[in-house]
Amino acid sequence: MNIAIIGAGLMGHALALVFAIGGHRVRLTDNQPDTLARAPALMERARATLDSAGEAGGLTEAALGERVTIHAALADAVAKADLVIEAIIEKPEAKRTLYAELDAVMPPGAILASNTSYLDVFPLMPPGRLPRAVIMHWYTPPYLVDLVDVVGSPECPPALLEDLAEMLRAMGKAPLVMRRFLPGYIANRLQSALNLECYRLMDEGHATAAEIDEAIIHGLGLRLLLLGQMAKGDFTGLQLTAHALANRMYEPPPLRGRSETIDRALAEGRGGVMHGRGLYDWGGQSPEALFAERDNRLIALKRVLREIGPMAGFAQRKES
Numbered sequence: 001m002n003i004a005i006i007g008a009g010l011m012g013h014a015l016a017l018v019f020a021i022g023g024h025r026v027r028l029t030d031n032q033p034d035t036l037a038r039a040p041a042l043m044e045r046a047r048a049t050l051d052s053a054g055e056a057g058g059l060t061e062a063a064l065g066e067r068v069t070i071h072a073a074l075a076d077a078v079a080k081a082d083l084v085i086e087a088i089i090e091k092p093e094a095k096r097t098l099y100a101e102l103d104a105v106m107p108p109g110a111i112l113a114s115n116t117s118y119l120d121v122f123p124l125m126p127p128g129r130l131p132r133a134v135i136m137h138w139y140t141p142p143y144l145v146d147l148v149d150v151v152g153s154p155e156c157p158p159a160l161l162e163d164l165a166e167m168l169r170a171m172g173k174a175p176l177v178m179r180r181f182l183p184g185y186i187a188n189r190l191q192s193a194l195n196l197e198c199y200r201l202m203d204e205g206h207a208t209a210a211e212i213d214e215a216i217i218h219g220l221g222l223r224l225l226l227l228g229q230m231a232k233g234d235f236t237g238l239q240l241t242a243h244a245l246a247n248r249m250y251e252p253p254p255l256r257g258r259s260e261t262i263d264r265a266l267a268e269g270r271g272g273v274m275h276g277r278g279l280y281d282w283g284g285q286s287p288e289a290l291f292a293e294r295d296n297r298l299i300a301l302k303r304v305l306r307e308i309g310p311m312a313g314f315a316q317r318k319e320s
């Protein structure tokens, strides 16, 4: 397919690589020239990391350069596109404006997809585009995390969703087609609930970021990889689950819409790996180096998990 990706930031550049590895032709654009100019180096570093582990599907540096082309103009990027993926800033009005611009330049039959984390983008889209409008929500880094949440607009036929899911499976991804739009889908909803508790623990001084991660890495993480959360509950025993629900020993975190810990970090310029520092001080290492360090570990872990196989999920266990 001819893919156009709008937004070459943290997700956009990585999505371009995913589709290039999947054999598609990609046109990438961004309205910030510096970000667009940086994308090829970020893509090549990730490709080289994957290739060194035999996980790049044989995509060479030269082939990457041929399959993903950089376009400053939106109209150039979407010309002849079969699938247009929006991966711009998570602000409703910015997406609404972009969808209107896309409507004027993208091919009539092209599919419009958003990588939005939580927004119901369908009301932001021109009505005429809704029969071929979807959400395809990926997880970072999308070239290693296989889950893709797929949601059709209210007017999108199920057959189109299945075609997209089939394309994703052919790329080695794990599409989860939602029956209807749900903000946050499943994994993001869970992640949001976990994040709310994490921010509460830090804001109220109960734990530091490193202590929270220690608890997850040495406590929850191992079982989650094989059992998820529900099958793990079966091993815990549902009677204990029922008691824990009934006991309700503390109130869940309030929905305050902000976190002092996050606000303080942003005020101090600690925006995350792309800024050199976030909740952790990454020692001035470049994002490329940190992504490569993360990716090498994820590749090794994913390889072992492929050999072991999970104990739960669609393909592993029937639900009772």
Ligand SMILES: NC(=O)C1=CN([C@@H]2O[C@H](COP(=O)(O)OP(=O)(O)OC[C@H]3O[C@@H](n4cnc5c(N)ncnc54)[C@H](O)[C@@H]3O)[C@@H](O)[C@H]2O)C=CC1
Binding pocket: 006, 007, 008, 009, 010, 011, 012, 029, 030, 031, 032, 035, 086, 087, 088, 089, 090, 091, 094, 098, 115, 116, 117, 118, 137, 138, 139, 140
């Ligand atoms: N960061 C993450 O881990 C994930 C993010 N997402 C979602 O993906 C989308 C993008 O997120 P990130 O890549 O993290 O953001 P980002 O801020 O890294 O990249 C967004 C890019 O969009 C560009 N942009 C903004 N408005 C534009 C326009 N009108 N035309 C062209 N380019 C424009 C910006 O210059 C920027 O480079 C958001 O909707 C986010 O919720 C989804 C999954 C994971």
Ligand SMILES: O=C(O)[C@@H](O)C(=O)[C@H](O)[C@@H](O)CO
Binding pocket: 116, 117, 118, 138, 139, 140, 141, 188, 191
């Ligand atoms: O975990 C991921 O990669 C994604 O689900 C996201 O980052 C979400 O879009 C969200 O957590 C961003 O806040």
